[in-house]
Amino acid sequence: MPEIEEDPWEPPLVLVAVDLVILTLRASTFHVLLIERGIEPYQGSWALPGGFLNNAGEGVFEAALRELKEEADLDGTRLHIEQLGAYGEPERDPRGRVLSVAYLAIAPGLPEPVAGTDASGAAWTPVEQVLSGRAPLAFDHQLIVADAVERARTKLEHSPLATAFCGETFTIAELRRVYETVWGAELDERNFYRKVQRVPGFIEPAGTDRRAGKGRPARTFRAGPAEVLHPPLTRPEPHRESEEER
Amino acid sequence: MPEIEEDPWEPPLVLVAVDLVILTLRASTFHVLLIERGIEPYQGSWALPGGFLNNAGEGVFEAALRELKEEADLDGTRLHIEQLGAYGEPERDPRGRVLSVAYLAIAPGLPEPVAGTDASGAAWTPVEQVLSGRAPLAFDHQLIVADAVERARTKLEHSPLATAFCGETFTIAELRRVYETVWGAELDERNFYRKVQRVPGFIEPAGTDRRAGKGRPARTFRAGPAEVLHPPLTRPEPHRESEEER
């Protein structure tokens, strides 16, 4: 790592931004939070919530939490958030050299259509619209969303991430709907009951709490202490091509 | 995302660096490449190879490939490399605001003790020495190595990453040693044969090639087209606490 001063070349200064991919389930559909840009570039386009570092003393994670609060009015302590990666292609921002650190946040389904923000508008948008390109995004944000969705789909298999889509307590049927929605696949209800309950530390009963809807009341659970799922919940393969191998 | 100009505050300019965690297997031990720093800060300390972006037009991935060539004389097209994440704590570099994008590279075991570099020295160091803290590193590089090792251990389960530790062709026994070394666990040889060969697209026979050492010649394989392992090779759990759950 060369030194800053005394070098024949000046190390290029770069603006560091933070972008947020906030995913949730609304009405059994996979949604991502988008902001309508009020300024150039890409004015009027939809983009991920985010912004530059506030000052030289702010860490990127702090900045992510701040943006989460500012732009989505969400509390970082009550939802799952993890770093997705850095996006640093030279031409990704027409204004100049901007490197963006993307974060993936998972929120329980909020009834509100997103509270007040300083951007022109904010909306929960179905993930499919973004992935298919029918809802074009500014910068390389479509790529970031695609990476985030892929990350979420994979982590559902090996981590208790699905519980982050639910509230404090949830029923097994609700948990199953999370898997089905995110994966876009149907799961056998009975086998799901069996597998989920076998994984040590995944979910644990939430007292005598019961939730009434229309049919039989369901037992409620909360997320357990496990950070990895052993055994994992394997995602069903879309289709099998042939029957070779062996 | 606010604009650069016209803002009441000046967005903080940040130096962007790239750090490389290059992992390999040498003599059945898990090693990471370290560089002895020739300049302040941390002069004389060991650190990950890396450096600042060359110029404003260089992408972070390009920079990673360049450093890979400069500091380790490795060709990025012949080994596995992926982004690990961004490390952007404000105080991680005493010189000022430096954000580092870390990359994880996996190289086959090289016989050479690392070719010429512009750093004072370079050495393959056992990963355990770094993780245990017996080999202290500059900056937050110990954390980065820990993350890289964890990433590698996890990806071994679900991706063909293990083949990146081998050469172009390899035997099943060699592949098993990769798993055993990285995981630090013993695997049953017979079950390993069975499971590895069942995974579609993981490995495929490399012609009539055979490799003689001391005993019976082994069949050689090369990496197959699969990018994910179905079913995965599950890592044995270190120990089982009790027999509860249900």
Add this chain to the structure above:
DNA sequence: CTCAATTACTGTCATATTGACAGTAATGCT
């Protein structure tokens, strides 16, 4: 209050996979 509708849960069984364990095959060396 009965009955249908609705949602939540509990079992069963054939098959596939896993983990634990031992023997056979092909080479180099003496």
Add this chain to the structure above:
DNA sequence: AGCATTACTGTCAATATGACAGTAATTGAG
């Protein structure tokens, strides 16, 4: 030829999986 060494092939009981159907507890309509 025989031994050491490394590579591979089988077996079997226990377990996990996938596919399927029935029972339980509630609400609401008549």
